[in-house]
Amino acid sequence: MSEALAIGAPTVRKREPGRLWIVPPAALLALLFFYPLALIARQAFLDDSGVANVAEIIRVLNSRFFLNALVNTVTISVAATAGCLIVGLVLALILAFVPFPGSGFIARLIDTFIALPTFLVTLAFTFLYGSAGMLNSGLMEAFSLPLPPVDFLYSTWGVVLAEVTVYTPFILRPLLAAFSLVDRGQIETASVLGARPFRIVRQVILPAAVPAMIAGGSLCLLLTVNEFGIVLFIGAKGVITLPLLIYGKAIQESAYQVACIIAVVNIALSLGLFGLYRFAAGRLGA
Amino acid sequence: MSAVTFTGNSVMDIDAAKVRGAGSNVYFDKVSVAYGTHVVLHPLTLDIAPGEILAMIGPSGSGKTTALRAVAGFVRPASGRIRIGATDVTDLPPYERGLGMVVQNYALFPHMRVEDNVAFGLRAQGADKPLIGERVKDALATVGMATFARRYPRELSGGQQQRVAIARALAVRPRVLLLDEPLSALDAQIRRNMVEEIARLHRSLPGLTILYVTHDQTEALTLADKIAIMRDGRVCSHGPTTELYRRPPNRFTAEFLGRANLLPVTVVEGAGPKGFATARHGDVVLTGAGRDERAGDKSLLCIRPQHLSLTADSEHTNRIVGTLREVHWQGELTHLVLDVGGTPVRVSATKLPTALPEPGARVPLFFAPTDTSLLPEDAGV
Numbered sequence: 001m002s003e004a005l006a007i008g009a010p011t012v013r014k015r016e017p018g019r020l021w022i023v024p025p026a027a028l029l030a031l032l033f034f035y036p037l038a039l040i041a042r043q044a045f046l047d048d049s050g051v052a053n054v055a056e057i058i059r060v061l062n063s064r065f066f067l068n069a070l071v072n073t074v075t076i077s078v079a080a081t082a083g084c085l086i087v088g089l090v091l092a093l094i095l096a097f098v099p100f101p102g103s104g105f106i107a108r109l110i111d112t113f114i115a116l117p118t119f120l121v122t123l124a125f126t127f128l129y130g131s132a133g134m135l136n137s138g139l140m141e142a143f144s145l146p147l148p149p150v151d152f153l154y155s156t157w158g159v160v161l162a163e164v165t166v167y168t169p170f171i172l173r174p175l176l177a178a179f180s181l182v183d184r185g186q187i188e189t190a191s192v193l194g195a196r197p198f199r200i201v202r203q204v205i206l207p208a209a210v211p212a213m214i215a216g217g218s219l220c221l222l223l224t225v226n227e228f229g230i231v232l233f234i235g236a237k238g239v240i241t242l243p244l245l246i247y248g249k250a251i252q253e254s255a256y257q258v259a260c261i262i263a264v265v266n267i268a269l270s271l272g273l274f275g276l277y278r279f280a281a282g283r284l285g286a
Numbered sequence: 287m288s289a290v291t292f293t294g295n296s297v298m299d300i301d302a303a304k305v306r307g308a309g310s311n312v313y314f315d316k317v318s319v320a321y322g323t324h325v326v327l328h329p330l331t332l333d334i335a336p337g338e339i340l341a342m343i344g345p346s347g348s349g350k351t352t353a354l355r356a357v358a359g360f361v362r363p364a365s366g367r368i369r370i371g372a373t374d375v376t377d378l379p380p381y382e383r384g385l386g387m388v389v390q391n392y393a394l395f396p397h398m399r400v401e402d403n404v405a406f407g408l409r410a411q412g413a414d415k416p417l418i419g420e421r422v423k424d425a426l427a428t429v430g431m432a433t434f435a436r437r438y439p440r441e442l443s444g445g446q447q448q449r450v451a452i453a454r455a456l457a458v459r460p461r462v463l464l465l466d467e468p469l470s471a472l473d474a475q476i477r478r479n480m481v482e483e484i485a486r487l488h489r490s491l492p493g494l495t496i497l498y499v500t501h502d503q504t505e506a507l508t509l510a511d512k513i514a515i516m517r518d519g520r521v522c523s524h525g526p527t528t529e530l531y532r533r534p535p536n537r538f539t540a541e542f543l544g545r546a547n548l549l550p551v552t553v554v555e556g557a558g559p560k561g562f563a564t565a566r567h568g569d570v571v572l573t574g575a576g577r578d579e580r581a582g583d584k585s586l587l588c589i590r591p592q593h594l595s596l597t598a599d600s601e602h603t604n605r606i607v608g609t610l611r612e613v614h615w616q617g618e619l620t621h622l623v624l625d626v627g628g629t630p631v632r633v634s635a636t637k638l639p640t641a642l643p644e645p646g647a648r649v650p651l652f653f654a655p656t657d658t659s660l661l662p663e664d665a666g667v
């Protein structure tokens with residue numbers, strides 16, 4: 001691009017109105033994005049009265065609440081992404097390769113999940129699996145139990161389940177796109193040569209879907225690391241993630257430096273994952 | 287349709303077949319296929335003998351691929367059975383049928399090296415390592431691709447990819463090789479070479495039974511021992527290649543397999559002991575190879591364009607006269623189009639008299655009775 005401009009340059013050297021077009025978007029980005037980010041980064045080094053305090057950074061990074069939240073965040077995000085990959089893969093394989101009437105409709109229905117606010121799914125989950133939800137009241141009635149028998153929802157696994165439900169479409173979509181490009185001739189030839197379905201999935205279909213899995217998977221990681229609504233809505237005791245911790249410190253405790261230190265870590269984690277995503281997507285030609 | 291000769295293989299034959307990679311027969315026993323209510327293959331009975339190349343040709347949509355896919359196991363017959371050798375494979379999944387297949391777009395596995403593509407079937411069938419190595423080497427050598435083992439498919443030309451696809455199919459020592467328009471993605475020059483190579487390949491693997499689906503009559507004529515011509519989901523003729531070409535049983539076959547001039551005639555006298563009948567075209571009486579026509583029958587006299595000559599000799603005893611309409615020079619061949627009593631007649635000649643008649647001139651044409659064939663007038667299937 002820039003080379004092409006340079007070659008064309010001599011004839012239009014006087015003024016290059018094309019180059020000025022970078023100013024409005026750059027200014028907008030700076031104002032809306034980089035400046036606030038810089039403010040957060042700066043705040044991380046200043047205590048709440050505005051005095052530089054680097055020791056606080058070390059204290060926070062070594063604190064139990066931070067490490068706990070970091071571990072929770074990573075655990076939930078990795079588990080949810082793995083869950084999304086497995087569920088997405090199975091669903092995509094069925095939707096793409098097992099012909100049944102209405103598979104297109106189902107795929108589109110799952111797609112619309114992307115349009116819904118994430119915490120709504122969580123709300124639905126509490127109706128279903130919550131302590132007063134349909135599953136528990138049904139079980140209590142059926143077996144005349146005094147207490148709700150199912151309470152996985154208010155735990156790390158509840159959060160993971162909700163996130164898997166919400167974010168699987170983000171894997172499913174690229175996978176379906178990748179699968180639609182797999183040459184049926186390859187699958188059929190493999191089958192004629194003696195490969196059973198499982199081998200065909202492993203050796204013919206999956207290699208074609210690796211870029212989509214990596215792209216979708218890192219997108220999932222990114223989204224689940226930053227997930228706020230679901231974790232808040234489920235409100236499981238002790239399940240505090242980085243975004244939730246930032247919210248708590250900033251809004252509930254007014255501990256702005258602590259909030260900003262954690263925010264910087266959160267941002268670094270996100271950018272790192274995003275870099276990974278771009279790298280993987282670029283290398284694999286996704 | 288030829289008589290059904292079902293050659294069941296004994297167990298010993300099959301073992302021998304495995305060792306040599308030799309073929310079995312393929313038997314379609316009243317196989318029909320329908321998509322929903324749409325019947326695309328009407329009950330088909332056809333036997334492909336062990337080691338035979340059967341070319342299935344016909345216009346687009348006539349059901350060739352469907353028949354091949356029924357053998358492979360991708361479409362379930364609505365009725366009928368398919369047997370390969372002694373095995374009834376109708377209810378077997380594709381991976382248990384012991385076949386090899388090559389399709390139009392090669393369908394190589396893009397993320398595997400050539401050698402792994404070729405090894406795929408053997409690995410899938412659980413062959414042990416030394417055997418795989420040996421077979422892969424063999425198969426690649428057979429198609430002349432031994433030096434390309436470490437390449438990826440994307441690093442090969444179309445013709446090379448097709449060779450690898452053939453090697454991949456041969457490596458499993460299939461009982462039957464299914465080829466669905468294997469050359470149609472290649473350009474004309476490479477296609478001609480590949481046809482010759484497949485012919486050579488079959489000479490080195492004489493036991494291999496091949497079902498070869500194609501649009502291309504040249505491929506069929508060059509390669510096939512027998513040809514089945516498909517039309518609207520039915521076999522409209524089936525027989526040894528040269529016989530089908532020389533004595534087409536119906537108009538569709540005559541016109542589909544090579545070019546044909548079909549002169550409408552009325553039979554004067556049915557075929558005698560030597561097989562020749564006489565028939566009248568206008569007021570000219572012609573002699574041609576007959577079947578079971580009787581005097582008075584309306585019939586068509588089939589003459590191939592290359593069998594018409596502008597000069598008479600002792601063999602070219604039939605004579606018709608036409609008005610020259612067009613002359614097309616094509617280098618090796620010159621095509622003339624004449625009008626013989628309202629029927630367009632095409633002549634292909636390698637050598638012509640130096641003084642070529644002008645369009646509009648009346649030109650006599652000569653042909654030998656042995657180069658003709660009478661076929662029924664209402665010969666549509």
Ligand SMILES: Nc1ncnc2c1ncn2[C@@H]1O[C@H](COP(=O)(O)OP(=O)(O)OP(=O)(O)O)[C@@H](O)[C@H]1O
Nearest residue numbers: 321324326344345346347348349350351352353501
């Ligand atoms: N999956 C399918 N569903 C419905 N109809 C089909 C399907 N596959 C093929 N057909 C129909 O079956 C008929 C025969 O198709 P087939 O592919 O066997 O033709 P073909 O002789 O191989 O043609 P071509 O020379 O174009 O490859 C066609 O009318 C086609 O439309």
Ligand SMILES: [Mg+2]
Nearest residue numbers: 350351352466
């Ligand atoms: Mg076809």
